[in-house]
Amino acid sequence: MAYIRGKDGEVYQPSEMVKAVWPDISGNTVNGLDVEEKSNPVPVFWRTDGSIAHGEVLQYFYTVDQYDPRIIDARKYREANKLIPISEVAAEKIKDTPANLSAAVKEAALDCDADDVGIAAWRPEWTYSDRDQPLGPWTIVLAFDQDFEEMDKAPDLDSYVEVVRQYARAGATALRLSNWIKEQGYNAEAKTGPMSEDVIMIPAAIEAGIGELGKHGSMIHPKMGSNFRLSMVTTDMPLTPDAPNIFGGDDFCASCQVCKNACPPDAIHNEKQMVRGNLKWFVDFDKCIPYFIDNQTCGICLAVCPWSRPGVADNLLAKMARRREKQIA
Ligand code: SF4
Numbered sequence: 001m002a003y004i005r006g007k008d009g010e011v012y013q014p015s016e017m018v019k020a021v022w023p024d025i026s027g028n029t030v031n032g033l034d035v036e037e038k039s040n041p042v043p044v045f046w047r048t049d050g051s052i053a054h055g056e057v058l059q060y061f062y063t064v065d066q067y068d069p070r071i072i073d074a075r076k077y078r079e080a081n082k083l084i085p086i087s088e089v090a091a092e093k094i095k096d097t098p099a100n101l102s103a104a105v106k107e108a109a110l111d112c113d114a115d116d117v118g119i120a121a122w123r124p125e126w127t128y129s130d131r132d133q134p135l136g137p138w139t140i141v142l143a144f145d146q147d148f149e150e151m152d153k154a155p156d157l158d159s160y161v162e163v164v165r166q167y168a169r170a171g172a173t174a175l176r177l178s179n180w181i182k183e184q185g186y187n188a189e190a191k192t193g194p195m196s197e198d199v200i201m202i203p204a205a206i207e208a209g210i211g212e213l214g215k216h217g218s219m220i221h222p223k224m225g226s227n228f229r230l231s232m233v234t235t236d237m238p239l240t241p242d243a244p245n246i247f248g249g250d251d252f253c254a255s256c257q258v259c260k261n262a263c264p265p266d267a268i269h270n271e272k273q274m275v276r277g278n279l280k281w282f283v284d285f286d287k288c289i290p291y292f293i294d295n296q297t298c299g300i301c302l303a304v305c306p307w308s309r310p311g312v313a314d315n316l317l318a319k320m321a322r323r324r325e326k327q328i329a
C-alpha cells in the first residue's frame, strides 16, 4: 500500500491493522524523548523475545507481504549468511602495539568485505538498560554500502531486499572478523543489525569516525551518504580509538529539509530534540513505524538525502570544507 506524500502536503495515516496492534504507550516515550537526564536506552523495536511494548506491532510486521517471493528469498538469504562456523580463541596471543593491531584489524575488516571501518572505546551508555555490558573494552564498527538504484525504489519491496542483503553481508563480515580476532588469541563478539539485541550502534559508529547523525535519524557517511548499514565487533584485543569525523553532515542538515519534505508520515523533526539527556536529530517513532510496517519497508529518507546520490558526496564534502575554512578565517 505504498503511499507517497502528495504535493498538497497530504500526510499518510496508518492502516486499521496497524492501529489494532498499536499499544497505548508511545514509542517516543519508550525512546526517552524529552527526558533531560542521561540514561541507557530501552529497547523499542526489533526484539522478538516479548520484552518490548511494541511486540505485537513487530509480529504484525512479519506477516505483511510474507508470501511475496522477494521477501521469502531475502529472508532465506539472510539466514544462510549466518551459517559461518565460529572459531575458537587461539591459545597464544599475537603480541604487537595497539597501533599495529588496529591497522591489522582494519585491514582484516576490509578483507572480510566491509566498505569502511572505525574503532571506538565501548561506552556503557550504548547498552540497552535490560542487558549486560558486551565484551570490551573496544568496538570495531563496520559500514556497508547499499545499491543506490535499489534503494531509490523505496518503499518498493526491491529496496527491502537490498536492505536485507546488506544486513546479511554486514552480519557475515562481523562473524568473519570476530573469527579472525579469535585466531589472533583475543576474544570477540559479533553484533548485527537490526536485531543486535543488547547494544545500539549509531553512537558507537559516530565515535568511531564512520560519520555524523543526520536529520532523518540515520547516519551520513562522507562517501556513502545515508545509503549504508552497520555491524560491529566488540573485543578485548588492545586497540587505539579513531576520532569522530566532523565533516559537515550535521551542519548541512541544519539548512536542508529534503528528507523531512519527502517523508510520507511527516515523521522527521526539523529541530533537534532532547532524548535521554542528549540534544539530537530524532525521528517520530509513532509516525515512522506505522508507515514502515504498512509498506513492509521504507528508507525514502535515506534515498532522497543529497549525500546518498552517486557522485554528489565528494562535492558536498568540498563545499562543507570551504564553509568551515571561511568560518575559521
Ligand atoms: S523511514 Fe524515513 S521516510 Fe520512511 S517513514 Fe521513516 S522517517 Fe519517514
Ligand code: SF4
Binding pocket: 214, 215, 216, 226, 252, 253, 254, 256, 257, 258, 259, 260, 304, 305, 306, 307
Ligand atoms: S536529506 Fe538533508 S536534512 Fe535530511 S539527512 Fe540528508 S542532508 Fe540532512
